Amino acid sequence: MKSSWKGLCQGFFFCLAIIMMDAVLKTENVQAKQGPDVSYFKLENGLDVVVIPDRRAPVVTHMVWYRVGAADEPPGVSGIAHFLEHLMFKGTEKYAPGEFSKIIAAQGGEDNAFTSQDVTAYFQRVAKDKLPMVMEMEADRMANLKLLEKDVVTERDVIIEERRSRIDNSPSAILSEQLGAALYQSHPYGVPVIGWMHEMEKLSRQDALDYYEKYYAPNNAILIVAGDVNPDEVRTLAEKYYGPVKRGPDLKARQRPLEPKPVAPRRVTYEDKRAGKLTWQRLYLVPSYKTAPKGDSEALELLMKVAIEGTTSRLYKKLVLEDKLASSAGGGYSPSGMEYGSLYVYAVPNKGVSIEQIETAVQEVFDDMAENGVTDQELTRAKNSYVADYIYGNDSQSGLARRYGFALASGWTIKDVESYPERLKAVKPEDLKRVANKYLDVKASVTGILKPAPQKQAEASNQ
């Protein structure tokens, strides 16, 4: 994506800055090549609005995406992005704590929210005639969040409990967190979205307000409305409800510290008596869709489909079916980060099989890809599978809304989203061979071993 933009912009002095500040604008009136007839406009206060018509039922999905995530947190304040997401349900002058979700539920709707490293999103699914209601409520908490100290303290206990149950009670989640910290030497993707416990315990009302005031504003948000609507009625409603919300501060382009060149493979061993089985896994640091040279991400996606994804992959065939080294094996490519993506591969060794045997076998699968590439048939099957997923995805209203919201809030354009099937189809077998050689580099990897601890030892270490 980067390189195609460069192509468009040669000779313009402020080109890069403009792209970074307002990439979405440039895609106005781009015709959708696949799927729904998506339209885009921007309110005067900077709010980007995307409308995705879906007339099959009288329901709408309403989402607000903020261009901020855990990777934008100040050092030492990990977890604040996710904590604020929770606190957004604590009400305003107009709505009491918890009332937001109750009102939606009382109308037969659903609502939820989530925080990732790059984005934070709030969404509701309601009957079409309730769209004005949710817009009014969402616009209200964009500007008028009311945080009482006691609510903040109570909710902090909630996120701490969430960390305990999701991470600290799960040996594999603990190891994943450790692997992330080891994979990223400098970039904040190494910090868990939920936060490090010792920092979560100190998160304050002021931390949340600072974050809210800086990042929660129409000029840092994207409104997605999917469903039984047309662009004009959404524009009228958006202007009515979101239009009066004041702009927030002008934010600098999002910049996170980048990784030094990886030079040495890392390895993390986590022992826990709660771990069920010895498990081997590896993460490779690779570019994301947003940062990869043209075509590399698409090729990586297809390569991983052939190599390690699912039970038809070469990895599964070799490790599980043929060599009988593992009871399961798999992995995939996570392409969505603003700065980096990662490749993930894992295997659960059969009894008596060593970690070394697993690593050798995985390396053989990868080396074969790098040396001999993949067959035309494999590539075609992988392409068909992804393109089918993409097209089937067009049938899901909330899935579509998420697809556009996530992409736009991470700095993609509507065109980037819609040209995905075409870009995928353009990948050639030699591209897979090329990216296998380029990115399957053990120096850019971290390997994790999850080890069931002997009962006695584990008890000693828990004292």
Added chain:
Amino acid sequence: MKSSWKGLCQGFFFCLAIIMMDAVLKTENVQAKQGPDVSYFKLENGLDVVVIPDRRAPVVTHMVWYRVGAADEPPGVSGIAHFLEHLMFKGTEKYAPGEFSKIIAAQGGEDNAFTSQDVTAYFQRVAKDKLPMVMEMEADRMANLKLLEKDVVTERDVIIEERRSRIDNSPSAILSEQLGAALYQSHPYGVPVIGWMHEMEKLSRQDALDYYEKYYAPNNAILIVAGDVNPDEVRTLAEKYYGPVKRGPDLKARQRPLEPKPVAPRRVTYEDKRAGKLTWQRLYLVPSYKTAPKGDSEALELLMKVAIEGTTSRLYKKLVLEDKLASSAGGGYSPSGMEYGSLYVYAVPNKGVSIEQIETAVQEVFDDMAENGVTDQELTRAKNSYVADYIYGNDSQSGLARRYGFALASGWTIKDVESYPERLKAVKPEDLKRVANKYLDVKASVTGILKPAPQKQAEASNQ
């Protein structure tokens, strides 16, 4: 140290804040227990001044220490602390680039500077009658640094070359950097002082000026004058030369993100055809003198003396002399960090000896310490060695000045420095056993393997 302060402060509401803001003041008029008769005063603009009389020769050591180091750098701007240290020799309105050092040298003096994770220091050693001259020059560049773009660009090439020669040309330095990055999951001690190359390449004049204007000011500095002087004459000179320098901004207490609880040992393998020999090493994350519970740092220091420091250590005896597993082995405790210290242990395996054998043998040495402690004789020998070093250290004028400067700039007090021998003497054999059990925890460690790469493979990986 922390706990002794707590003892003094019980019941005072702002106690902790006061300690953090102005710990040095509290030691005014404390009588030195060992060594020279050190005195302390503060100028009105906030400059702390320490005078260490040493009448043996008509020379003085003049040092200015800033309470800022690489661990205070903003994320993504690594290397700026060290870069600014270089740029401080680029002159002012009064002195041309490079003139500072030339003038000192022309007077038969020496000057230098250094940057660590916690402090930055500038020092000169000159004949006594040149003290006014160096004070005038050092005070001048504290306030009036002049940075021309061309000098900044040239000097950036110098630090980049410094990184190339010191780090990138040295396989063991590369591995050390990787081990630091793996040991610290959150704290900036994981970022190298010299900076990551990709960030150094972007350091700008403005980055340097921002850092300079924020941190280089009398209220963030400590002046140490050691040598043929008395406190009154130093006060007169300091008031004359440093007195007119304006205060800088009031800085918040230095706060860096702390580490999550370590749960999983890490391992980094670095292969390089330039590496001479297979080498094994391990770092443990432990508290520093500043952060350890009372007595723990002193006990760790003595424990490491018995266990791993030098050729009389148990490690050396076992691995090199008795079991003949290694051609050399050693290590030690680095206690000086503001937030963390580290234990370091290494061994160079003999031909045919595996890494596993080395690790087992090292663990046996440590397990024995944890289970059986050390003998009275070993402890006495270790204490005598440290106390002797401390007392001999009193004979070195520049060593003394460094001892006080480093300690004070890292947030210690003069009393902390001077009570060191007493605190060390108070350690009991059971303390060593206790800290061996408490801190020699492999979960808090990173292990590094430096591997000579086969010629062919190394060439391939360098392409």
